[in-house]
Amino acid sequence: MLRKIKPYLLLFPAIITIVLLFFGGLFDGFLKSLGYFPAIGETEFSLKAYSSLLQSVAFWDSLIVTIRIAALSAAISAILGAIVAVALFMIQETSKSRALNFWNRLFQLPLTIPHLVGGYVIVLLFMQSGFLSKILAAIGVIDQIPDFPVLVNDSFGWGIILAYAWKEAPFVALMVYPVLARIHKQWRDVSRVYGAKNRDYIREIVVPAILPAWTVAAFIVFVFTFSAFEVPFLLGVTYPSMLPVYSYQLYSSGTLADRPEALAVNLVLALLTVLLGLIAYYFSKRWNVLKGWE
Amino acid sequence: MKKNYLPAKAFLFLFLLMFIFLPFIPLVLTSFSYNWIWPNAMPESFSLSAWDYVLFDNSSTWQAIGVSLLIAFIVTAVNIILAVPAANAFVRYPLRGKWLFEAIIFAPIVIPPFVAVMGIHLTFLRIGLTETIFGVVLAHISPTLPYVVRAAITSYSTLSVDWENQARMLGAGPFSRFYHVVLPHLMPGIAAGASLSILISLSQYLITFIIGSGQVMTLPILLFPFISGGDPAIASSYSLLFAGMAIVALLILDLALKRYYKKKQAAAAIKGVRE
Numbered sequence: 001m002l003r004k005i006k007p008y009l010l011l012f013p014a015i016i017t018i019v020l021l022f023f024g025g026l027f028d029g030f031l032k033s034l035g036y037f038p039a040i041g042e043t044e045f046s047l048k049a050y051s052s053l054l055q056s057v058a059f060w061d062s063l064i065v066t067i068r069i070a071a072l073s074a075a076i077s078a079i080l081g082a083i084v085a086v087a088l089f090m091i092q093e094t095s096k097s098r099a100l101n102f103w104n105r106l107f108q109l110p111l112t113i114p115h116l117v118g119g120y121v122i123v124l125l126f127m128q129s130g131f132l133s134k135i136l137a138a139i140g141v142i143d144q145i146p147d148f149p150v151l152v153n154d155s156f157g158w159g160i161i162l163a164y165a166w167k168e169a170p171f172v173a174l175m176v177y178p179v180l181a182r183i184h185k186q187w188r189d190v191s192r193v194y195g196a197k198n199r200d201y202i203r204e205i206v207v208p209a210i211l212p213a214w215t216v217a218a219f220i221v222f223v224f225t226f227s228a229f230e231v232p233f234l235l236g237v238t239y240p241s242m243l244p245v246y247s248y249q250l251y252s253s254g255t256l257a258d259r260p261e262a263l264a265v266n267l268v269l270a271l272l273t274v275l276l277g278l279i280a281y282y283f284s285k286r287w288n289v290l291k292g293w294e
Numbered sequence: 295m296k297k298n299y300l301p302a303k304a305f306l307f308l309f310l311l312m313f314i315f316l317p318f319i320p321l322v323l324t325s326f327s328y329n330w331i332w333p334n335a336m337p338e339s340f341s342l343s344a345w346d347y348v349l350f351d352n353s354s355t356w357q358a359i360g361v362s363l364l365i366a367f368i369v370t371a372v373n374i375i376l377a378v379p380a381a382n383a384f385v386r387y388p389l390r391g392k393w394l395f396e397a398i399i400f401a402p403i404v405i406p407p408f409v410a411v412m413g414i415h416l417t418f419l420r421i422g423l424t425e426t427i428f429g430v431v432l433a434h435i436s437p438t439l440p441y442v443v444r445a446a447i448t449s450y451s452t453l454s455v456d457w458e459n460q461a462r463m464l465g466a467g468p469f470s471r472f473y474h475v476v477l478p479h480l481m482p483g484i485a486a487g488a489s490l491s492i493l494i495s496l497s498q499y500l501i502t503f504i505i506g507s508g509q510v511m512t513l514p515i516l517l518f519p520f521i522s523g524g525d526p527a528i529a530s531s532y533s534l535l536f537a538g539m540a541i542v543a544l545l546i547l548d549l550a551l552k553r554y555y556k557k558k559q560a561a562a563a564i565k566g567v568r569e
């Protein structure tokens with residue numbers, strides 16, 4: 001008997017912790033988004049928060065901004081990440097393993113930098129009177145501060161996109177690089193025997209090989225950007241804000257009436273991320289991204 | 295063929311360097327600058343006053359670092375205690391409804407944890423967990439635990455049961471089997487999971503802010519007002535300190551792991567001599 005339940009006993013502490021702290025929180029938030037809050041005497045359920053949310057322009061604006069920023073961040077970091085991975089791969093072909101180890105570690109540096117710091121780096125670089133603007137002024141490309149485009153705290157969200165592109169490109173590289181490293185040297189020789197030029201080799205062999213890992217990595221960046229708070233809080237504008245920031249604004253606005261709505265935003269956000277997460281999981285399993293081939 | 299490789303390689307090198315280092319240049323320069331105005335590409339005068347303020351004048355800096363590290367280490371210790379048995383169950387036993395347990399444990403990777411924290415906030419408030427370090431520790435567990443479990447699973451899946459059986463045949467009890475056979479094997483995985491756990495805990499802002507209500511001062515809480523429109527020199531110094539704190543914490547963990555193995559090796563060597 002004990003043998004049978006032993007694995008469940010081993011699992012129990014971790015499971016109960018997550019169930020209480022995480023799912024408990026989700027459920028607690030869900031009840032309150034329905035207006036059920038016995039502590040202040042509210043014991044009735046209503047969908048008021050959800051219906052007013054779906055009718056509010058601010059919510060839809062926020063959703064659109066969120067999708068736009070997440071998609072652009074994912075696309076740009078995917079391109080940069082692929083370049084980084086290819087760069088690492090080419091350096092690897094001609095250098096010793098110690099140097100490579102060094103480069104690998106260096107590359108993970110942006111990954112270990114906290115998001116707030118990453119965001120601030122982008123502020124200093126790209127704000128109108130920032131480092132790039134100063135350099136451009138020093139070499140005479142621009143004459144005044146307003147000549148430099150507004151890239152930080154702009155309503156389009158370029159600052160947020162730049163921050164994520166920089167922070168997440170190494171992540172994409174980290175997902176793609178192992179696949180590149182598994183492409184055998186002989187394949188290149190074989191392709192040459194069959195008359196493939198460099199360009200053909202890349203198009204016919206390298207690109208199809210890295211495509212699954214690359215797509216999944218970009219998708220993970222998309223889901224992450226979709227639901228992250230710190231960077232848009234620092235680099236965004238108050239309106240239209242990304243969904244997590246919008247939810248926080250509602251939650252901390254001071255009026256109790258906004259709180260169910262904030263929690264409703266959170267629930268929508270949670271459902272969307274679950275959906276996106278399941279899609280990513282499905283494709284990574286189907287394409288065997290993490291296992292690869294022999 | 296090799297010849298036209300060289301310029302391409304030089305270009306790649308440059309790209310990599312620019313990509314990693316360029317963003318840090320203004321951060322470092324600003325932290326040492328004094329009143330750096332546009333359009334000077336370099337600060338006109340350097341000064342240590344921002345660093346002086348951050349490291350010595352403002353006593354809350356060291357306190358905040360202490361609180362941040364305290365929370366990160368408690369969270370990580372709890373995570374390890376929870377994760378190792380769970381990983382054991384996942385890897386070594388046939389489980390019914392395994393997918394469900396996995397879905398529960400790994401859910402906080404997909405669903406943003408602040409959703410759960412905002413939901414539980416008022417309950418925490420009622421039972422007096424807000425504004426306490428304990429409350430913040432509880433809030434930091436769900437974003438970090440999944441990573442530790444995953445790392446422990448990876449370690450367990452390369453550990454053969456045969457080794458434990460051998461130890462059992464030699465008369466080792468369950469405790470000494472775990473301590474002398476299982477733990478050394480799991481150590482690198484646990485260290486990797488712990489690094490992630492520490493890193494994630496140290497960089498939490500929103501969750502700490504909601505549960506700590508501004509009373510539990512971790513470094514990110516202390517630094518936020520500076521980077522959102524405070525003095526750039528001080529903000530830069532704080533940012534570097536913040537990034538440095540995370541990296542140093544990871545290096546210490548790395549060193550501790552190396553020492554652990556050295557000790558093990560030394561102990562084994564001594565035993566070998568005795569026998």
